[in-house]
Amino acid sequence: MPVMTLQIGAEPEIRLPVRPGETIDAAFTRAGYARRRKGCRRGGCGQCLITVLHGSVTDDRPVAVTVLPPAQRAVGGALACRAVPQGDVVVRADAGSIRCVSPLQKELALRELARITTTTVQEGS
Numbered sequence: 310m311p312v313m314t315l316q317i318g319a320e321p322e323i324r325l326p327v328r329p330g331e332t333i334d335a336a337f338t339r340a341g342y343a344r345r346r347k348g349c350r351r352g353g354c355g356q357c358l359i360t361v362l363h364g365s366v367t368d369d370r371p372v373a374v375t376v377l378p379p380a381q382r383a384v385g386g387a388l389a390c391r392a393v394p395q396g397d398v399v400v401r402a403d404a405g406s407i408r409c410v411s412p413l414q415k416e417l418a419l420r421e422l423a424r425i426t427t428t429t430v431q432e433g434s
């Protein structure tokens with residue numbers, strides 16, 4: 310299961326699990342995070358723009374070049390509502406664009422991450 314390291318502005322990094330095939334936006338939501346601007350959630354508005362600093366993502370559906378131009382994609386631009394991590398990723402979001410709205414859901418996601426991390430270590434030993 311991929312692990313997403315999330316950087317929101319200057320806040321400390323947060324590590325969250327991403328289930329296979331899950332978009333970054335879906336992983337945010339499942340972990341109790343919400344974007345300040347909801348946007349269309351269909352790849353049509355660009356409100357969910359993030360930057361992929363490390364790792365790679367693929368879009369779960371086509372994204373219009375008018376929403377995410379190739380030049381922006383080339384420097385790591387991705388739409389959280391469409392981007393599916395292809396392994397561990399590090400992503401950055403603008404300060405204030407994403408915030409935790411459910412500490413309980415966040416705690417559950419962090420437990421899931423701890424469980425998969427422990428499992429991975431046990432399998433590797």
Ligand code: FES
Nearest residue numbers: 348349350355390
């Ligand atoms: S929310 Fe509109 S493009 Fe992602």
